[in-house]
Amino acid sequence: MVKISPSILSANFFNLEEDIRWVEQNNADWLHVDVMDGRFVPHITIGSQVVDAICSRSDLFLDVHLMIVEPDKHILDFYNAGADLITVHAEATNHLHRLLHRIKELGIKAGVALNPATSVKELEYVWDLLDLVLVMSVNPGYAGQKFIPAVIPKIKEISSIVAESKRNIELEVDGGINSTTAPEVVKAGASVLVMGSAIFNKKEEGIETIKKVKKLKKR
Numbered sequence: 210m211v212k213i214s215p216s217i218l219s220a221n222f223f224n225l226e227e228d229i230r231w232v233e234q235n236n237a238d239w240l241h242v243d244v245m246d247g248r249f250v251p252h253i254t255i256g257s258q259v260v261d262a263i264c265s266r267s268d269l270f271l272d273v274h275l276m277i278v279e280p281d282k283h284i285l286d287f288y289n290a291g292a293d294l295i296t297v298h299a300e301a302t303n304h305l306h307r308l309l310h311r312i313k314e315l316g317i318k319a320g321v322a323l324n325p326a327t328s329v330k331e332l333e334y335v336w337d338l339l340d341l342v343l344v345m346s347v348n349p350g351y352a353g354q355k356f357i358p359a360v361i362p363k364i365k366e367i368s369s370i371v372a373e374s375k376r377n378i379e380l381e382v383d384g385g386i387n388s389t390t391a392p393e394v395v396k397a398g399a400s401v402l403v404m405g406s407a408i409f410n411k412k413e414e415g416i417e418t419i420k421k422v423k424k425l426k427k428r
């Protein structure tokens with residue numbers, strides 16, 4: 210079954226606890242934390258202290274998406290804060306292999322995110338270190354953007370590589386996912402869907418969206 214990772218970027222920051230309890234009760238599998246630094250992407254959002262606070266009060270699997278430059282400087286902070294998975298952008302480091310190695314050495318899961326214009330080739334020599342590939346289906350930086358259909362072939366390509374290699378690697382897709390775009394993304398091979406605005410903007414519809422999307426089957 211496809212996993213749902215609600216992005217708290219679209220949650221109510223004045224009452225994060227209420228929104229996190231709400232997704233816990235509505236069958237979220239993971240919790241997606243969008244960390245932005247005002248450099249890799251324009252805005253500044255959440256840091257490791259917030260991850261620490263969430264970790265101490267929630268059992269959800271913490272899926273930390275680092276949209277920051279020099280991610281190597283911050284890995285340890287997010288590990289200490291309780292991240293279960295740290296995903297770094299291939300475009301944000303010149304030393305992807307070493308960075309993934311460091312994350313794996315800490316005993317947590319490691320992921321690589323690819324911007325819409327970034328090729329799957331970036332992963333060619335790091336497959337052995339990966340627990341997850343995150344395909345960005347919008348350009349990172351904002352919630353509520355429109356899904357970019359041109360990433361569908363990339364999702365299919367990664368899905369085929371993973372299936373052929375028989376590796377245990379999750380394929381997560383992030384950006385513009387809702388009940389309209391999710392079916393095609395899951396059909397292409399996605400195993401984890403990040404959803405921000407589709408879940409938190411209108412709560413009643415959000416519950417229905419989670420239910421609908423969780424029933425989708427991979428190809």
Ligand code: DX5
Binds near residue numbers: 352406407
């Ligand atoms: C975008 C973030 C996403 C974002 C998704 O840079 O990585 O996780 O919160 O938001 P929606 O689902 O609204 O596109």
Ligand code: ZN
Binds near residue numbers: 242
């Ligand atoms: Zn994200």
